[in-house]
Amino acid sequence: MTENHKQTVVALVENKPGVLNRVASLFRRRNFNVDSLTVGRTHKPHISRMTIVVDAARTDGRRIAANLFKLVNVIDVKLVSEEPYVSRDLALVKVRTDDAESRNAVTLICERYPARIVDIGTKVAIIEITAQEDIVEALIHELEPIGIVELVRTGVVAMGRGVRILDADYEPPVMMGHENGSYQVYGV
Amino acid sequence: MLLTGAEIVMECLLREGVEVMFGYPGGAILPTYDAMTKYPQIRHVLVRHEQGAAHMADGYARATGRVGVAIATSGPGATNLVTGIGTAMMDSSPIVCITGQVPRGAIGSDAFQEIDITGITLPITKHNYLVNDVRELAYTIREAFHIARTGRPGPVLVDIPKDVQNEKIEFEYPEGPIRLPGYRPPSAADDDQLAAALELIQQAKRPVILAGHGILMAGASNELRELSERAQIPVTLTLLGKGAMPENHPLCVGMMGMHGAAACNYAIQEADLLIALGMRFDDRVTGNLKTYSPNSRKIHVDIDPSEINKNVKVDVGIAGDVRTVLAQLLPHVPSKQHPEWITQIRDWQEDGDERDILHYESEGKLFGAQVINDLWKYTGGDAVTVTDVGQHQMLEAQYYPHQRPETLLTSGGLGTMGFGLPAAIGAKFGKPDEEVWAIVGDGGFQMTMCELATAMQEGVKVNIAILNNAFLGMVRQWQEFFYEERYQATPMYSPDFVKLAEAFGIPAMRVTSRDQIEESVNFARSHETTVLIEYVIEKEEIVYPMVPAGADLHNMLRRPKPGEKQQS
Numbered sequence A: 001m002t003e004n005h006k007q008t009v010v011a012l013v014e015n016k017p018g019v020l021n022r023v024a025s026l027f028r029r030r031n032f033n034v035d036s037l038t039v040g041r042t043h044k045p046h047i048s049r050m051t052i053v054v055d056a057a058r059t060d061g062r063r064i065a066a067n068l069f070k071l072v073n074v075i076d077v078k079l080v081s082e083e084p085y086v087s088r089d090l091a092l093v094k095v096r097t098d099d100a101e102s103r104n105a106v107t108l109i110c111e112r113y114p115a116r117i118v119d120i121g122t123k124v125a126i127i128e129i130t131a132q133e134d135i136v137e138a139l140i141h142e143l144e145p146i147g148i149v150e151l152v153r154t155g156v157v158a159m160g161r162g163v164r165i166l167d168a169d170y171e172p173p174v175m176m177g178h179e180n181g182s183y184q185v186y187g188v
Numbered sequence B: 001m002l003l004t005g006a007e008i009v010m011e012c013l014l015r016e017g018v019e020v021m022f023g024y025p026g027g028a029i030l031p032t033y034d035a036m037t038k039y040p041q042i043r044h045v046l047v048r049h050e051q052g053a054a055h056m057a058d059g060y061a062r063a064t065g066r067v068g069v070a071i072a073t074s075g076p077g078a079t080n081l082v083t084g085i086g087t088a089m090m091d092s093s094p095i096v097c098i099t100g101q102v103p104r105g106a107i108g109s110d111a112f113q114e115i116d117i118t119g120i121t122l123p124i125t126k127h128n129y130l131v132n133d134v135r136e137l138a139y140t141i142r143e144a145f146h147i148a149r150t151g152r153p154g155p156v157l158v159d160i161p162k163d164v165q166n167e168k169i170e171f172e173y174p175e176g177p178i179r180l181p182g183y184r185p186p187s188a189a190d191d192d193q194l195a196a197a198l199e200l201i202q203q204a205k206r207p208v209i210l211a212g213h214g215i216l217m218a219g220a221s222n223e224l225r226e227l228s229e230r231a232q233i234p235v236t237l238t239l240l241g242k243g244a245m246p247e248n249h250p251l252c253v254g255m256m257g258m259h260g261a262a263a264c265n266y267a268i269q270e271a272d273l274l275i276a277l278g279m280r281f282d283d284r285v286t287g288n289l290k291t292y293s294p295n296s297r298k299i300h301v302d303i304d305p306s307e308i309n310k311n312v313k314v315d316v317g318i319a320g321d322v323r324t325v326l327a328q329l330l331p332h333v334p335s336k337q338h339p340e341w342i343t344q345i346r347d348w349q350e351d352g353d354e355r356d357i358l359h360y361e362s363e364g365k366l367f368g369a370q371v372i373n374d375l376w377k378y379t380g381g382d383a384v385t386v387t388d389v390g391q392h393q394m395l396e397a398q399y400y401p402h403q404r405p406e407t408l409l410t411s412g413g414l415g416t417m418g419f420g421l422p423a424a425i426g427a428k429f430g431k432p433d434e435e436v437w438a439i440v441g442d443g444g445f446q447m448t449m450c451e452l453a454t455a456m457q458e459g460v461k462v463n464i465a466i467l468n469n470a471f472l473g474m475v476r477q478w479q480e481f482f483y484e485e486r487y488q489a490t491p492m493y494s495p496d497f498v499k500l501a502e503a504f505g506i507p508a509m510r511v512t513s514r515d516q517i518e519e520s521v522n523f524a525r526s527h528e529t530t531v532l533i534e535y536v537i538e539k540e541e542i543v544y545p546m547v548p549a550g551a552d553l554h555n556m557l558r559r560p561k562p563g564e565k566q567q568s
């Protein structure tokens, strides 16, 4: 499965309780298969941003975008993969490094990737990589024979290149729950 | 003004122009019921089951185009609304449901009558709210009405904790525009889309218009008719589109789909251009998608962008308000003639007419089709009819032609039995000057017949026609065709409906032969109150034509012509 089959949808959503639930419920209800869904805050406290990656062969990203657009709490949606864009996935990979051979192998592999060793001991090491999804996958593939014992990925985040900006000037009529200045990215 | 949350709710309803709300009280909504005493301008209708409240709000909304309001308590009150909300969602009917919730501090504790109604209704509402702060209440209710009635209409639920209803704040109604950054229903088409659509209309030799509920909701009947007449394009209607074009208009072919007119289905299959306006290619109108209208180009106008290319891939998809888009198109639409095509469709229609059950010897039986046909005749074809779900619903669609919008109210998308009576009551509140008939089956009627009491308590007049075939007729028909006549759980015992009505103080009459039908209409009209008429009809009538579920649209089971043998 190459990168070409993947479509990436970015959505700006109101940072309110239950919004992630609405999006997840929509995917379940419409039987949409998603590869990854990430959500995080933006520079505006009341707006969060979601990146959704789908396999176009299974689910058409345009249908996802059209349905997301209908959600009242979704401020804007864009299929960023239709135009040049940057995307990154972050992984932490814990691998076996309990002998000289494995330690050497890990070091050599990491040199060939935008990866670094962020923790190392006599038994295991943690490798961090931030890169395009396919590069992250290639690294994982190479580490596999050495012995991966734990792995976590953030899922893809993406942004269109150049001056095409996905942003909103929206300010909520009543600023609720933000009095103490700490803005949370709400989950369910 | 220092107001409680409950008073704010009522104040906002008043501002929205609400004249009537349908509901049922209980602990968590009591503060709002108490506040009602200060707002006598808004009439409250006490239902007998919250499902009835949602259907009444829905019936009111469908009859008037205005937002219907239902109100219920937390827990079981809220869950009883669910079927009604789902019904409104599937048919894009604008209703606002207000539910009480346990106090904020108790949420999540499984408190008495706590239910996660926003969670439950999330996939069956256009949007919903749990109001966490009394300062948000007025904004929320304004938004709820705005969302319910604009764009593709639909149900919105507002869940209000009891302590939010009780809290007092200094209140000022939030005037000014509603700020919903993520809510921008599309309206007009762009020039490229218009040009592409016009090009297809120009080239077409066998065009057909498919007109749906969207025409009614957008108020685009005149534009539809103009398009049809100008370019001589025959019009077919969805079930919910009935009334979009007068059915006696020479270019109106009738209803399409599973129990539609054969001529419509043939026309759709043979067409070289489909112009789908405010409809969504539901499986009940397309049949097998693989063989659906195989040789046509397709134009689809719908206000919901997610409907375009959902079931049927189209050549020109326009997400927009159908009235706006037709108004953009019309000045450029050429006058055209398609005499051969029109003649072909007429031939199909004539063939269909010959197979009509009304041409059969009834041999002393009373057919449902005859009842509907005669109700049409004696009500001057001008009543507001509200159906339940089943054979009688399809017979109404076939034998009661409608001439104007908002005169047939029926649960299409969800097919909700029990809709008929409460929706008719709601419709009558919206259109007090119209003659409203609830046309129901013996099965569906018994699902919500408790609302007879509501009709009497409120002094509202609807005429109830029960077509009693002593079966769950439509299911029996499927069993006859597809399950070798094994009538499992479809024969139905019913009470004596005339006596039942009398127990509620409702005048009632039983009709067993066709010559009593005129009298029954006169009887209904002679009473100021709700009236019930039971029509005892043939038990095993079949609704033809029928496209079996999933079959090709042109492969209909047809009734043979009189004297011909049944096709096998």
Ligand SMILES: Cc1ncc(C[n+]2csc(CCOP(=O)(O)OP(=O)(O)O)c2C)c(N)n1
Binding pocket: B388, B389, B390, B391, B392, B393, B415, B416, B417, B418, B440, B441, B442, B443, B444, B445, B467, B469, B471, B472, B473, B474, B475
């Ligand atoms: C709530 C609900 N339950 C079940 C069904 C399935 N169903 C569709 S039509 C039908 C039979 C309806 O019988 P009746 O009300 O007597 O009307 P008839 O078909 O005889 O005119 C049934 C059970 C439904 N549509 N809705």
